[in-house]
Amino acid sequence: MDASNTTVMTPAVPAIIAERPIKIRARNVDVFYGDKQAIYDLSIDIPDRAVSALIGPSGCGKSTFLRTLNRMNDTIPNARVTGTVELDRENIYSRDLDPVLLRARVGMVFQKPNPFPKSIYENVAYGPRIHGLAHNKGALDEIVVSSLKRAGLFDEVKDRLASPGTGLSGGQQQRLCIARAIAVNPEVILMDEPCSALDPIATARIEELIDELKQNFCIVIVTHSMQQAARVSQLTAFFHLGHLVEMGDTDEIFTNPQDQRTQDYITGRFG
């Protein structure tokens, strides 16, 4: 079992995959950076309206895989992706698909909060404006307010929407980035270690937010914190050396993983 490169499913049919529609279906995905292969023959189903966590040691390919889900790898020279990634059964690597529109459907939140050097209002309004989601100022105001509310930030910033977003605290900036991501009404939100630059209180607020957002979005999160993966996700996928070693219901993965490598990693035994 340990030596094989087929993915272990824990349990054989994870409950979260059985009970939710599949939002993202990846099949036989290989990713190369030049000659170096970063992901090997990876297949995974990601359920809608749930949080899926990708865990694994540094360099295991989890962030690379996250980036294949909204074609962020297109921006990296020499990066090459083979296999298929379907969003609602549509291959996102098809030539007919506009990556800019794809990224409106599949939003992303990064490790370090990266608000635009603009006002809080403009940070959130930017996406809806360029995608033509609001036809007048009133509609745009409404999107900005509702996005900030959904991101749990509105009450803290409602009196200073014209102040620069960069003037907020780290945790607030990250919630601003989440508000910005959800303002374009995406279907999927990708999060690449969204709390690693935040203190425990700000982290707890983001985790609470993720828990609320999962009612409406398909969320995929890369995290180095196993406790965080255990807390926020329903599906956990363990990556190692570019392979998807084991995936399954989070409750099972963290209490009774089947693959020795998963067991070693989550219990802090990786040698």
Place this chain on the structure above:
Amino acid sequence: MNEHTVKRFDEELAGLKTKLAEMGGLAEEQLARSIDAIVGHDVEAADNIILTDDKIDALELEIEEKAVLIIAKRQPMALDLRQIMVSIRIASDLERIGDLAKNIAKRTHAIPEDHPRRIMTGLARMGRLALGQLKDVLDAYAERDEAKALAVWRNDEEIDALYNSIFRELLTYMMEDPRTIGVCTHLLFGAKNIERIGDHATNIAENIYYLVHGRPLKDERPKKDITSSTPITGLGC
């Protein structure tokens, strides 16, 4: 099993295991001595057993504290978490076994020295069986030997069967000669205590299975203790 990257974590888990082994050894000793005390009417030994029970209680507290501290400090997952949970549960079973042994010892005082010896034979045999079960299940824990644990789990039948026959035997004595009712009642409780100790040994066996497999033991265990539904008139008297 690989070692943890954080060595101190390994030491803490090993410390927990050592404490539990110490507690198991003490429970075993207490049980053996309580059987000897009641069978041999050794009042002094009985008093010693009663005093020593405090040590078992203290060990349970110590194990609980260690376990809570490891959970708080290390946020254990999977096998590590099971090991800690199982330690707490086994410690609680051992503490109960200690109490039951103490209760057997206490009855030494209540049983007159000149009681008919033959009544004791069954109790002594039952005590030996329970002691064997306890020893085996503690070995199974120390060695993470799931097969041995399952054997203990199945063997509990024997203790239950013996308890049933002692129950009937004692009832018969009491009906034949009401003057034995005092002694026989104490012996009945003693036997019941040993039967309960057997059940705690099977609890421990179930926990070893859970520790190894990560899921509870689901098979239906053959239950042979039928005394709760045995009518006294059903003995043919």
